[in-house]
Amino acid sequence: xxxxxxxxxxxxxxxxxxxxxxxxxxxxxxxxxxxxxxxxxxxxxxxxxxxxxxxxxxxxxxxxxxxxxxxxxxxxxxxxxxxxxxxxxxxxxxxxxxxxxxxxxxxxxxxxxxxxxxxxxxxxxxxxxxxxxxxxxxxxxxxxxxxxxxxxxxxxxxxxxxxxxxxxxxxxxxxxxxxxxxxxxxxxxxxxxxxxxxxxxxxxxxxxxxxxxxxxxxxxxxxxxxxxxxxxxxxxxxxxxxxxxxxxxxxxxxxxxxxxxxxxxxxxxxxxxx
Amino acid sequence: xxxxxxxxxxxxxxxxxxxxxxxxxxxxxxxxxxxxxxxxxxxxxxxxxxxxxxxxxxxxxxxxxxxxxxxxxxxxxxxxxxxxxxxxxxxxxxxxxxxxxxxxxxxxxxxxxxxxxxxxxxxxxxxxxxxxxxxxxxxxxxxxxxxxxxxxxxxxxxxxxxxxxxxxxxxxxxxxxxxxxxxxxxxxxxxxxxxxxxxxxxxxxxxxxxxxxxxxxxxxxxxxxxxxxxxxxxxxxxxxxxxxxxxxxxxxxxxxxxxxxxxxxxxxxxxxxx
Numbered sequence: 001x002x003x004x005x006x007x008x009x010x011x012x013x014x015x016x017x018x019x020x021x022x023x024x025x026x027x028x029x030x031x032x033x034x035x036x037x038x039x040x041x042x043x044x045x046x047x048x049x050x051x052x053x054x055x056x057x058x059x060x061x062x063x064x065x066x067x068x069x070x071x072x073x074x075x076x077x078x079x080x081x082x083x084x085x086x087x088x089x090x091x092x093x094x095x096x097x098x099x100x101x102x103x104x105x106x107x108x109x110x111x112x113x114x115x116x117x118x119x120x121x122x123x124x125x126x127x128x129x130x131x132x133x134x135x136x137x138x139x140x141x142x143x144x145x146x147x148x149x150x151x152x153x154x155x156x157x158x159x160x161x162x163x164x165x166x167x168x169x170x171x172x173x174x175x176x177x178x179x180x181x182x183x184x185x186x187x188x189x190x191x192x193x194x195x196x197x198x199x200x201x202x203x204x205x206x207x208x209x210x211x212x213x214x215x216x217x218x219x220x221x222x223x224x225x226x227x228x229x230x231x232x233x234x235x236x237x238x239x240x241x242x243x244x245x246x247x248x249x250x251x252x253x254x255x256x257x258x259x260x261x262x263x264x265x266x267x268x269x270x271x272x273x274x
Numbered sequence: 275x276x277x278x279x280x281x282x283x284x285x286x287x288x289x290x291x292x293x294x295x296x297x298x299x300x301x302x303x304x305x306x307x308x309x310x311x312x313x314x315x316x317x318x319x320x321x322x323x324x325x326x327x328x329x330x331x332x333x334x335x336x337x338x339x340x341x342x343x344x345x346x347x348x349x350x351x352x353x354x355x356x357x358x359x360x361x362x363x364x365x366x367x368x369x370x371x372x373x374x375x376x377x378x379x380x381x382x383x384x385x386x387x388x389x390x391x392x393x394x395x396x397x398x399x400x401x402x403x404x405x406x407x408x409x410x411x412x413x414x415x416x417x418x419x420x421x422x423x424x425x426x427x428x429x430x431x432x433x434x435x436x437x438x439x440x441x442x443x444x445x446x447x448x449x450x451x452x453x454x455x456x457x458x459x460x461x462x463x464x465x466x467x468x469x470x471x472x473x474x475x476x477x478x479x480x481x482x483x484x485x486x487x488x489x490x491x492x493x494x495x496x497x498x499x500x501x502x503x504x505x506x507x508x509x510x511x512x513x514x515x516x517x518x519x520x521x522x523x524x525x526x527x528x529x530x531x532x533x534x535x536x537x538x539x540x541x542x543x544x545x546x547x548x
Contacts, residue, residue, distance in 0.1 A: 221289065224349070
């Protein structure tokens with residue numbers, strides 16, 4: 001958690017709040033963003049409610065992350081309210097964006113050409129996907145109709161992605177990745193895990209503190225498996241750094257130190273696959 | 275989303291922000307709380323950072339949900355900071371809670387009796403789990419050492435649960451469920467899903483609007499599968515209501531109406547298992 005390029009993720013959709021689906025989008029984004037050397041500071045999940053969306057985005061902007069990435073709420077139905085929420089939060093009007101409308105029209109033309117659809121009529125529901133906050137830029141959606149949206153606002157880059165995982169990932173890889181990579185400035189995230197048996201988490205606690213004091217750039221977290229009683233604990237070590245060799249050396253040094261302390265206390269260790 | 279007993283979930287742990295694990299705790303809680311007839315309004319995920327924890331809790335209290343449920347950060351290690359964050363957010367001191375300390379002592383005595391451990395010495399790391407915000411009450415943890423914690427603060431009930439899923443669920447079922455059930459006052463959540471083929475989401479949009487206008491207590495949401503191009507869309511209908519018969523009637527009426535509109539437009543429908 002040591003990179004200072006901060007990102008917030010905002011996941012939008014009632015289906016997440018009723019527990020209908022697992023938030024795999026936020027998980028995928030968090031992993032991907034971390035691996036690029038940036039820090040995800042917060043994930044907020046809200047429903048398809050305009051007041052909730054605009055207030056969550058406004059609050060997030062006030063915390064000044066470098067990037068805010070939203071998922072969900074870009075489609076054609078009445079409850080797709082993300083862009084309206086962004087417009088309110090950033091005090092902008094929504095306006096029909098020609099480039100976005102052109103992207104959408106071309107999609108429907110493809111569908112007609114493939115015989116999937118009879119007409120490309122741009123109904124109000126289809127045009128809705130092209131109504132962006134003033135100053136925003138559409139990001140091509142290689143797999144679906146609703147474009148992603150990018151908006152620079154007061155030093156924060158807002159990126160709105162669809163909720164359908166395949167579309168979200170495709171736009172991320174094509175249009176968002178280069179921006180994040182540039183912002184990370186060559187930082188990388190490096191991690192390792194150990195499985196510890198034979199010690200309680202409460203007995204590991206002072207050892208972790210000691211090794212973290214000695215290795216200020218390494219973060220160590222213990223994850224008890226099932227319950228403390230079973231005494232199988234995963235120790236996860238991570239660092240963010242500008243070159244891989246240093247990152248690796250840092251982690252290896254901390255692994256050696258904690259391993260020897262654990263052995264001294266009668267614990268057993270084995271490396272884990274991440 | 276029509277119940278007015280609101281709940282916020284706050285998930286605490288760096289492992290969620292680096293994408294190391296999926297937030298299955300929030301998913302399980304959201305599903306369980308919704309099925310009890312309450313509304314989850316927001317899920318916030320933050321790291322093991324005292325300033326982040328206290329500000330997320332303070333902001334949540336200001337939104338005045340009936341309940342705030344946190345997971346994670348109750349254990350013995352240095353980065354278990356949830357109770358300290360709650361203390362700051364609610365302007366209370368942390369103090370050693372006798373009942374909590376007794377629960378923890380009894381756990382370690384059990385471990386010694388089972389031959390899993392040699393001594394019950396209450397180190398500072400173990401005592402830490404019994405340091406609760408003033409006025410809080412420990413909730414027994416049938417599976418692990420760190421008790422859950424309950425705190426009433428200015429009309430909001432804060433409930434802090436451990437991050438280990440089995441412990442979180444056990445405390446929820448034993449100590450939290452009765453409180454939520456009482457607060458819900460007999461409300462129940464009822465849902466149904468249909469799979470629609472042969473129509474685009476943008477063509478379904480006006481049909482959903484029409485049926486929702488006719489059925490003000492039913493919420494309908496479309497979930498395109500993979501991409502709009504594939505034209506398989508899940509329609510999810512839900513309602514919250516004080517008796518099951520009415521809930522069922524509401525959903526059945528809306529299902530019939532939307533089904534006949536979809537058929538008229540050439541779409542095909544089949545019921546789905548939830």
